[in-house]
Amino acid sequence: MKNEPLYQQIKNKIKEQIQSGKLRMGDRVPSEKELMEEYHVSQITTKNALAGLAEEGIVERIKGKGTFVSESAFTSSMNQQNKSKGFIGLILPTMKTKIDQEFVNYIEKYVAKNGHQLIVKITRESQFEEAIAIEMYKKMEVKGMIIFPTEKENYNEAVLRLSLDKFPFVLIDRYLENILTYSVASENENGTLEAISYLLDKGHKNIGLISPIITNTVTEERAKGFEDALLKRKTTINKNLWLTLEFNDISKNKTPKLIKDFLLTKPEMTAVFTMNAELASYTHLAITSLKNETGRDIELITFDPPGISGISFIEQNIEECSKKTVELLLEQIDGTYNPRRIFVPVKLNQCEHFESLLLVDKI
Template identity: 35%
Template sequence: MNGTNGHLYEIIYNHVINEIKSGKYEKGDRLPTEKELTEKFNVSRITTKKALELLAEEGIVKRIRGKGSYITKDFKETTDKTNEGCVKSGSLIGFVLPDYSDGYATELFKGIEEEATKHDLYIVHRRTFGLQDLEEKVMDGLVNLGVKGIIIMPVHGENYNPKVLRLVLDGFPVVFVDRYLKGIPSPCVCTDNIASSKMAVDYLLKLGHRYISFVSPPSIDTSTIEERMEGFIKSHAENGVPVESSLHLMGIKSTIPGMNTEENIAKDIEKIMDHLKRNPQITCLFATEYNIALLCRKAVLTLGKKVPDDISIICFDEPRSYTGDYLFTHVRQKEREMGAIAVQLIQKQIENGDYNKKVFLESELIIGQTTKKIT
């Protein structure tokens, strides 16, 4: 991988591989020291150390404390490894997503990177910031760069991105992660949003909540919001509780990538406050995203009310806590597993061509400090 398209440590990593290939280094040879490599490539000592650690993890070098790093495999031994089929060692895989949020996608990327490392694949990572025009350019750029396949979390939009659609229809390996485009014949790995949403609402109904407001961004094209709504309705139906559709608030826009301006955030908080004022019977806000839950909490507190004494809040996702304590009661998705499976699916598609498997993962309900039983 060209280091300028990835991380700085990859420059050193690739340099060592190329030196082995050229015959400069053979099995048993000692590499330059960390200090020498740091000065040669004008990077930090930490960067050099990471490159050498990666080489050691892959069995290419052995690091001996106080003595240095030694080549343990020749080039043939290192590069003849292949994943089953035609995915060769060192292949590039694209990963495209709108953006990261405090509650989601970091663990997803870790899962992708960890699985890719196991198979000697390299990830070219790009964000689209919620812009379809940029998404098109990114997809073109990745294909021109020579990636073997692309894992993508597509941008929300009123219409499908024609570039993504064209790649799929042309048979280019594309795997959708976290969400999928309805009717598009491409593999995907997602949370089972219907079951997850139902699990969360079942819990709320057991607590005695009957007036629950579903709070989300607009539902456009991708499946996520519609499926979470379907689980919301399904739980009510199975528990014999009518759904109060007038309590839904589905116009939150500031959490959409590219729209998280201070002005939009303030408008959304005001929108939630007005919604609560018009519907004083609401006892719980069901937020489809962590950042929406933060907006809900701010709105409730600004109105002089308490969470959860006056209004409970539940959501999808929350940043992992080192202490094990969580603010929001939330649905935790299996992000790392999702990322790993996405890499496995892209490999299968590259190897087998027409491979249209859809994987839906279970989730877990984490009880936090924002829900309370109705008395």
Template identity: 30%
Template sequence: MGTPIYEKIIRHLLKKIELGQLKPKERVPSEKELADQFGVSRITSKKALEKLAQYGVVTRIRGRGSYVSEHFDGARIPEFGHCADTEDSFRPGSPPGGATEKVTIGIIASYFSASFGLNILRTVEKTLSARNYHLIVKCTYGKKELEEQFIRSLLDYGVDGLIVSPVNGEHYNEELLKLVYRKFPLVLIDKYLPGIPACSVYTDHKEAAGALTDYLLDQGHEQVVFVSARADNTSSIEERIQGFTGAFLKRRKAIGVNAIFTDMPVLNTSVHEAGDPLEWDTGPLQAFLEQNRSITAIFACEYDNAILLSHALRQLDSYRDCEIVCFDMIYSRPGDYPFTHILQDEREIGRKAAELLLAQLERREVPLLNPVGFKLKIRPSDVPEEKKY
């Protein structure tokens, strides 16, 4: 259960060779025949035959097919790194004869935007390319079903490791949990799964949110609200809420009854393709703002939320001086940004995620929780100001 299908094809063929049902120089079923037999795409069956050829089990002849290698002894079935029947069966083995195995890594995230994610992707790609590894990129646009589908399809394709930014949701992705418990080389980015022993690289969202809230309280704001999409067991949002409330408690300040609003629109495919967050449904947000006109500052969980809030506030004259802060930012030019914000270290997240995945591929132990520093970028009047954490 959870084993990539191309591995099942390899095991099937090795067993036939071991039992003498396929002898040296005999033709092996074609990519199409194997794809039909196992109900998979030809990409998957091709991967299986390529692996067998790489280890010298079969010889592939262009235009003619694949054959059991002439001098291959079926009694000496090789120890394939991906074929051992153990819980560690995913650990890559070293090809015989010092051959170099082509390593492919998959990276899955909701999307990679200029405000957050794009520099992570660039750094991961750069780090892996330096090792001649290949990278496959998939975007889920926040859809859990797509995340599950991509994990399965990438495993069928034969990726050797995965970097995943998990979709927000009330329940953990079952396919992700299978990877963790089977010790498949995996690194989570931007968030971790509480109680699940997966290697994760992320910003300390609680500390960062506390620093951003402290900034607002230092400015004298009393009526401050936190806005985000639903937390739904999402560590990054939950910890930002904890950091927000913790800053008030630390100063022994009361938090308003309506201080937390978690009904912001969630990114979806059609909106993302349109490229305009102002097209989101803002009905609940507008109603909330209308009912809470004493607000003087708003903590937006994400940059897109801040843009949407800025637009909504312009529709309400009484909110003209309301200050907005957020996580992440798109810079029009250095030193010019409209919101005080938390700047996450995307390059360090990407570098560390890639290095930790490579360490797992090399069978080295890695720490599970790997927080990365951040900066508080204060909206400039004349001179930009920042604080490092």
């Protein structure tokens, strides 16, 4: 792929979007300018890519209106799907983070590599929608399912029924604590332990934690890793330095102020760990605002890359998680049933100093 001309790589990307259903018959294809910005290439490159697709009959270019997926391309894509080994259903609660998008990208890659087609349903953190998606996929006679469970405290009964029926499925990112199923997750506990140990090594004694309410195996393991790091150093676990947020309180409009107000009440805190990249971005806003007003600085470390320069973070191996997930699902589809949990190692990316390069709105 890397040896192909850039215009050919862009052509292939658009073809993949048509085959996956992201682009359908009659949909507008990004313009030359939009493709330039997305792929950071010259206009001549994007012009050649679209011209090549038009020559193959995959797109139709209408002067003054744009470029659109042709009927022949859609028919070809459907014929290709009909020749596949069948559909795999992916259910996930959100597509708002880069991590979510990387999971979909790599899962689709390995599903397609093994001759299947991926279809996606987003539940928007609704267990009702999760149950509907499961029933819909069963009616479609998908070969198997990959499920990111919602953040809710209790698992969906529809997921439990899949387990009891031994229907091919894999849970990813979290698992059923008291029921052995196929699941793939990152080493949340070890990763958090390493992150907090890193802060302790730097001399931090009062370390805060900012988390969604702790309701699932992900948040439970990360909280345990936090505690274990302190226990190993015989340091007191002070849960007065913990801020747990209801799901409804996590938003760009509300969360930064809630965190800033919390930090103001904890003058002894010199560092803080956040459970995920979204909370890291909100915490960074709060810390920067606090620093501008009082001169007080707080070191921030988080799980997953926050996309902000100078912040240490724990990095999951999304491609390996996705690959293992597809392998476990295909094992079941091929007739083997040996449920187990797989934990994929993570790594700590350290930043020795941090400076904000972002403009921060007043909180």
